[in-house]
Amino acid sequence: MKKILMAVAATSLTASAFAQSNVTIYGSLDAGVAYVNNLGGKSVVRLDQGTMQPDRIGFRGSEDLGGNLKANFQLESGFSTDTGAQPSPGKLFNRMSSVGLSGDFGAVTMGHMPDIVFDYAGKFSNGYQLTNWYLFHPGNLDSLANTFQFDNAVRYTTPTFSGLQTSGMVGFGEVAGSSSTGRNLSAGATYTNGPLRAVLAYSKLNNRAAGYAGAFLSSVGLGSAATVFNSLTTVAAGLGYTIGNVRLNTVYTQVKIDLPSDAAPKQKNFDLGAAWHYAAADTLNVGYSLSKLEGARWNTVSLSNVHALSKRTELYVQAAYQRAGGDAKYAVMNGTGNAGSTGVAGGPSQLVTTVGMHHSF
Template sequence: MKIQKLSAVVALATIGYSAQAFAQSSVTLYGLIDAGINFTSNVQTARPASGPQGNHQYSFQDGATGGIRGSRWGIRGVEDLGGGLKAVFVLENGFSIGNGALAQGGAEFGRQAFVGLQSSYGTLTLGRQYDSVVDYTQLFQSGAQWAGYMGAHAGDVDNALNTRRINNAVKFASNDYSGLRFGGLYSFGGVPGSVSRNQVWSLGGGYTHGPFGLGMAYLNARNPNLGFYGSNPNNGTTAASNNLGSLGSATTPESNPIYAGYASASTLQIISAAGSYQIGSATLGLTYSNVQFRGLGSTSGPNPLGYTGNARFNNVEVNGRYQLTPAWLAGIAYIYTNASGAENRSGALYHQLQAGSDYFLSKRTDVYFIVVYQHASGTDSLGQPAVAYLTGQTPSASNHQLALRIGITHRF
């Protein structure tokens, strides 16, 4: 009888210990769906000898191409290892709500996929991750707040709206020290005999205190046509397959005329700084980024125009957001982009004005409206008269383009 009682006690203790162990670990399934209807003017349909042809377009679009947020589902987990140390992981998939297709070039977990350790100092992770520009300056842009992907700086040339993720990356993100955060990322190029080829690294930091916020970041990508713009699984080694250097033809419009011609750069460098200040229900923001395609004419990608030297982009954004009620906000922003360089054979100006409104029906569901207008002038990276190009849309057939969207987002 004593043996039976002892066995029962041991069994109960074991069950209790197991329950405690499971309580220290958690796995969460989460997701977001963003869908809406877009109107886009002057959509380029072909480029005959007399110039491109354009038509207005009405379309159903997923959030990743025209909305505020890309549709996704993911799994995140944490396990308490004791002594203040935790194991963490995230697997996040992007998809199109219109046809169910995988986003990010068909990657199963194309948005994020990483595992690591979290301590009292910060978090160290390994995998496919966001760079420091996204981590520390994105939140100050209108595109990240209410304007969506169409509201990115010209063609998202500074990647602030996260068009590209970084593969094979080791990343550190500090904890919050009285409003101060900092971190960095390094991606291995993986080329035998050349440590720096195709590598990507970035550093950044941010500070918030009361109504004031500030963020700064730097990114450097070697052979960007492959290591940075070719980061999705179905991207090949040519710029035409990764939306960087598709020069177009009589029947195929350019994929990104703003910087497609700079596919041969040996190095991509991005410097970004942003800040905001809140006054009552209003928040004013200012962002700046300098993007350089350095060493044009390298073996990174095609160079049909024979560019050498460097090409530069300076982006300035002024934005404002007003909280009309706790559930309803409205915003407006102006973006100026100056492109120059490439032996002064190309140079363009892009002026972009956008406004939007977002109303939350509940904590999980909101409806929104966005309008974006862009005007281009000068000569673009492809050596042609600059055309307007709103991120996620088809380039315009002329120097201006207007896009409107009505959408809905639901979180789960």
């Protein structure tokens, strides 16, 4: 009898331990047929992926340690639904890989993670709010598309006081003899009051690879030989407001680009968008963006409709049009390149339309 009671007690303790922990598997798959004009003077019809939301699979979990203290982790990997390929070969969890503690003191997180400009301000951009990858800014120098995360990072986020929360993080460069080479810094604040949310954010990335932003800068005669930036410094502000069935968003970013040539041009971006939930299953999205770099400018307008088949499955139709002006001779829409990267059009204008399906789990 004693053995039976001990076995029952052990089973109860084990069940209690499991009840204090949880792990969630989540993800997103998105594919659509897109028409893109003016790629080298020609047009193309293709299958695009991740237009509404990035394709990804992730694992997040927490363990209750008692006293309102929790251990947390998150692992997230991006992929392409159309090919099954990884966007960053060699990085299994290219989007997120972190572990940390949270409690009454706030939260400390360590690992590979997006910066605070994306986490706070990026969520008020047209690309995010209007769910259209093509609407992120030329070159993605402000990282609102979450294509450059911090490695070797430590982040601290405060508790929320009267709607106000602040956060700061550092990504260590880990170069012997130099504390600044490869180092990334970011900070921000967010305030929520009913239907209003406002954010401010800052990031400075040292020695970041130019990547596809190099082709963008070359199109306006800047940074043609740069493969690595000395630094990118971004300041951002965003606002969101909900009125009945209408959600409004706006964001402003300014990026100082410190090039190896000692030039330091600035890119300024402004978004204004609205999402109207006009029927039980339908949302109409309308957006406008203006980007400036020295004497060059790009105006982008967008229109889309999202129809929900369920809470997890949506059908969408989208259109985005960009026109270059001033010193800019070419449209540069995010994601129009044949490899899915930032592409430079064959002339001053470009149109992208997509009809697709998005499913989350």
